[in-house]
Amino acid sequence: MQWTSILAIYVLFWVVSAFVLLPFGVQTHDEAGIEKIPGQADSAPANFRPGKVALRATFLGAVLTTLYILNYAYGWIVPEDLIFWGPSTR
Structure with missing residues (x-):
C-alpha cells in the first residue's frame, strides 16, 4: 500500500x-454552574477545548489506521467474513 493511501x-x-x-x-x-450571558443558547458549551479533542482524535485515528493497515496486510477480516446471511442461492 502506498504512503499516500495510508495518509488518506x-x-x-x-x-x-x-x-x-x-x-x-x-x-x-x-452543568458547570456558570452564569450564562444574555442571549446565549442553553446548549452552548462552557468548557470546549478543541485542542484536547484534536489530540484525542489524533490518537484514536492512529490506532484505527494501524488496525486497518494490519488487517490489510494480514487479512484477518476479509469481505467474505462480512456475509452474515449465507451465500446467495441464485
Whole structure:
C-alpha cells in the first residue's frame, strides 16, 4: 500500500474520530454552574477545548489506521467474513 493511501485513510479516520469525540467531556453553563450571558443558547458549551479533542482524535485515528493497515496486510477480516446471511442461492 502506498504512503499516500495510508495518509488518506488516516485523515478519514481522524475526521470521523473528531466528530465522534466532540460531545465527550463538554458541559453546558448550567452543568458547570456558570452564569450564562444574555442571549446565549442553553446548549452552548462552557468548557470546549478543541485542542484536547484534536489530540484525542489524533490518537484514536492512529490506532484505527494501524488496525486497518494490519488487517490489510494480514487479512484477518476479509469481505467474505462480512456475509452474515449465507451465500446467495441464485
